[in-house]
Amino acid sequence: MIIFSAPKSTMAASSSLLCNPISTTKPQISNHPTLNFTFTSGSTSSALIPSRRKWFTRATVKSAAKTVDKESRLVEESVNTIRFLAVDAVEKANSGHPGLPMGCAPLGHILFDEVMKYNPKNPCWFNRDRFVLSAGHGCMLHYALLHLAGYDSVQEEDLKSFRQWGSKTPGHPENFVTPGIEVTTGPLGQGIANAVGLALAEKHLASRYNKPGHEIVDHYTYVILGDGCQMEGVSNEACSLAAHWGLGKLIAFYDDNHISIDGDTDIAFTENVDKRFEGLGWHVIWVKNGNSGYDEIREAIEEARSVTDRPSLIKVTTTIGFGSPNKANSYSAHGSALGAKEVEATRKNLGWAHEAFHVPDDVKKHWSHHISEGKVVETEWNEKFAAYENKYKEDATELKALISGELPVGWEKALPTYTPDIPGDATRNLSQQCLNALAKVLPGLLGGSADLASSNMTLLKMFGDLQKETPEERNIRFGVREHGMGAICNGIAHHTKGLIPYCATFFVFTDYMRPAIRLAALSESRVIYVMTHDSIGLGEDGPTHQPVEHISSFRAMPNILMLRPADGNETAGAYRVAILNTKRPSVLALSRQKLPNLNGTAIEKVEKGGYVLSDNSLNNKPDVILIGTGSELEIVVKAGDELRKDGKAVRVVSFVSWELFDEQSDEYKESVLPSGVTARVSIEAGSTFGWEKLVGKKGRAIGIDRFGASAPAGRIYKEFGLTVEAVIEAAKAVCQG
């Protein structure tokens, strides 16, 4: 059994664990009139939807429509408020994208005011519905909605400082800046794929933790994507998987406005999207009038929610820049301010007499109920959770730890350790030992490979495949969809703090998923990239499969750890580092070929990034320093042995992670690489780009500055001069130099 450090069982404890640290005030039940509801049914959260949301709980849409009709003026006013908050913010910044918010305001209003379940004062309340704006450039839509709904993160001054230095309202949605934003979007196609990850996490956790009558994990994932997202391959990859997994609580709105930056989508995008999605296995609905067909939108959502075995795509045909008399339905409404004159004309056209950034009182008053209502839904859930905890203590404890991100006590002890007498193995196999050891102690570890599980060695033996009918399992089969895989893992990581997704392919194919990896780094996702076949050492598959520049390319990327372990201990150490770094992803470059367990490696040494593996010098003054990483550490160890036989004082240094070494104290760095010793040789089966930093002008960096070749690995190493002899020769040369 997994034990967490401080098992808590009281209601207070559970809510303290589950609450957002940003919100310090304790939720209280308000006496707002709309909150006079009763818990009439044991069904999902629909009973929680008061007031304007009632239509959604009614048996028929027609009666709901009537209720709504009475308030249609208010809805219209609210929708125009959203439109003009976007228009005004973009205008003030003189930069941004007004078109989408103007077109999608009706949909946005319905989602945030009538459909979604959330608590604005606790944006990270666990069981909230997730909303992702995949068309992230339209972020003023989301900011306006967060503002109206009462999120502290988006105040009026934040809207006024849209796209300005230090603001909470950057040019694209950033989860690490603005509470209420789930994931970082903007690069097209990422958001919809993130949403697939969010919905998958929900389905997975629900199947693991829900019990009859205790639907603790139970929310929808809504996403808006545009024509641009639809064109990107990553969205097709992720959406194929979403249907495969039967993600019935994923509802995607396709903002079908026929306009992209270059003009009418007819110039490049004439496929039948509906049919493609049906082919992918989605339930598809078309809302023909997204500009004012409120009931059409509502009915579509109701229909989508009724289909539970597959995800729904609701194609909502809208007019980009709706309301702008001269720019609507054109690319000129897409990506720049309308301009003072056109803003004025739009105000006139939509009958909006208010000054910039104005929220009419009745709109403000109406939206205010979300604060009290949010408190109620969270409190109600906390009560449900307490009842659940009472009955299923162990599950509740585990889930709470997942939600808080707390790691079980002593988890690190599960990591295997190695001694040099243990026969060598490929680090990809050692990685599998680590993954399987960790899966036993880390309930949040789950992941898989892009159709290379048996090559990447990523299967968790104690679990089955996470499939549509077995969503509680932890082996994810991504198919040959590296990009979708990466983006889905970002969604999983941001769903629940304690979920630790890992994903795998050949190291060279990080290229396929690089946009998702970059977003993981930017958005502080703890994703572990298990990247095997990390060099020419993979042999016969040849240059298309042999990474060369990839290590350098990740060393240059901010906020990501590039780890290249050399043996069993370093592989385990790399996993330790990857798990402990909760706010950055880690790339593990692992060998296809066998490597010996070396003398001097240790799990805890990895966190230093670079360390002395062996040394026969005195006073921190070796004749030469030999540096290796991963599969080439073995080579410098052997070269060091030879050189010592010749009487040299040789230091052998392992450089498993440059980023971690960079973060050490100057003293530590000097103790490993004393500045007085300029005779240095490095070897790494990858580009030498960047190595001058460590070996200096007088040193030598041995590596590969060309593409690889198709041949047995040993032959390539020899032909490319990655040998013990080459290191010895270089060492002798730099010692003389």
Added chain:
Amino acid sequence: MIIFSAPKSTMAASSSLLCNPISTTKPQISNHPTLNFTFTSGSTSSALIPSRRKWFTRATVKSAAKTVDKESRLVEESVNTIRFLAVDAVEKANSGHPGLPMGCAPLGHILFDEVMKYNPKNPCWFNRDRFVLSAGHGCMLHYALLHLAGYDSVQEEDLKSFRQWGSKTPGHPENFVTPGIEVTTGPLGQGIANAVGLALAEKHLASRYNKPGHEIVDHYTYVILGDGCQMEGVSNEACSLAAHWGLGKLIAFYDDNHISIDGDTDIAFTENVDKRFEGLGWHVIWVKNGNSGYDEIREAIEEARSVTDRPSLIKVTTTIGFGSPNKANSYSAHGSALGAKEVEATRKNLGWAHEAFHVPDDVKKHWSHHISEGKVVETEWNEKFAAYENKYKEDATELKALISGELPVGWEKALPTYTPDIPGDATRNLSQQCLNALAKVLPGLLGGSADLASSNMTLLKMFGDLQKETPEERNIRFGVREHGMGAICNGIAHHTKGLIPYCATFFVFTDYMRPAIRLAALSESRVIYVMTHDSIGLGEDGPTHQPVEHISSFRAMPNILMLRPADGNETAGAYRVAILNTKRPSVLALSRQKLPNLNGTAIEKVEKGGYVLSDNSLNNKPDVILIGTGSELEIVVKAGDELRKDGKAVRVVSFVSWELFDEQSDEYKESVLPSGVTARVSIEAGSTFGWEKLVGKKGRAIGIDRFGASAPAGRIYKEFGLTVEAVIEAAKAVCQG
């Protein structure tokens, strides 16, 4: 009018231009009996298909089938030859992928023996049908077919050295190694997208150069893709465009074998591919028995060729590892040798009594006709070309130059030059001036943007959009499909030497297309990447859109030029370099923001990579060297001016391309960066990773080692310390240091 250096009009001249340099012997008409055909019609090449190909020219398939029936034993023997060449080669290498060749051998046989038009002795004969194996791991299929067809590049000894050092038969198909291979495949999804590029190039050139009765450009593009390719997003992107462009002569075979590396595709790939492709706008056919349904395959190809307004997908259901009694229809036939025992069992099962690598005499004899036939089809085409040339001299001259890759005389003069008094401009705008100037003199220049034409400034004003009905135009609209765009450009580049595709997006989104860019570098494609918004200088769009590590990541990639011009002259110089480097792609990083035209820049200086812009020192001994690239060159110029006022001897160096500088002589390098001067400061709005090489331990590299921010550009520059003041301060510090 465009003039080429040596206008040639004779038949001999045209064939010398159009011939493959590899084939030195002059094609001669053989007296092979099957060649007794006459030119009965003015239609496409069908009249050229003799002997076993006859069925294809007949009115009905049934009569064709009868003809084929008589020879079915030979076909079966040929198909088994293909299977066992693959099995034996993989077995000898003890590495490789036998499963696909065993399953697709019938299709391969039909394509190469009955359908395709080619000349094995001149693999680069211009009007050949193109064949791409997108599932490149199955390359032994292609090698076996090239061998049987009589290509010099794949002899028996080449098959026997499959996947060995220096062989012509690497582990995945490499166009730069094996004549007969059109493009480099292996990374899944690339080949089908390359094929879209090949087919687009054919349609484009046909519409530009063909005249009534003179169908000079007229070939099909065939491609085999597997389940893996189908799952990759890039294939969906490219296939959406293929239908949009109406590429009726693109015929894709989907090897539907239901097996990928991780097992049955059911575990991750349950979409309805047929329906998806219909949604994309393709004509879809299903061949249910790809293992032995020869006539089904033939009929499907005939049907596909009859549909001319859209591409065809022929789903061919096959059994992976067909014939292997214990491994067929399982992943164990996919990616490793069958093993001696199973090879033996397979021989028994298929009644193949021959030794390894054996080609039965009747199979050999049968295939031998392709050599003579190939000569005839090429000679016939040469005659057609001569007639065309006679009538359309100017077009013929231009097309010949495109085929040979010869550039028009004096094309470089078209490049604009700038003086410091010309008002500054963004390099993206200067790039557009270059593109438009070059389009007038380079008939092979064509390209476009991934839906950012108006931001990347890539429109050629003298041309319209290349669309289904206007394929002769040269502005390509790729939609938001960066990856597909990159892979399509590789196909265009490899269709015809003189075609120079350029493609564009924001620099940060090179991440989306990195696998295609890497393959361009590996496969020696001259593609020009017009990458604008190249730094934090893009401002408000924020960190998701601001490249940081991208310059470094390309500097680390082999065989690619990373160019970051600073002003008008350098931009023009970058284009000059990009055009002249016929065997490597170029990335141009261009600014969104205005930059001044600087004193001391010149078009021809760019080819040196780094050069002295200004210097007030004596004897190659400045006090300090300031290095800048792109938008930061302006900053070092200003800092240099200030420091000189303080009495310093300052050298200002522009470093537009590291790769080009690396290729200069040691003397030249020393003249720019004298080793005695260690006081050096660099500034670049990107990662400092790698800069230590140029500035050394005692120098300072100013850059950005974090993600960007959303704010006006000027503010970010200031906040990030990319300022004249920072350079001056650093310069003073390194001078003292």
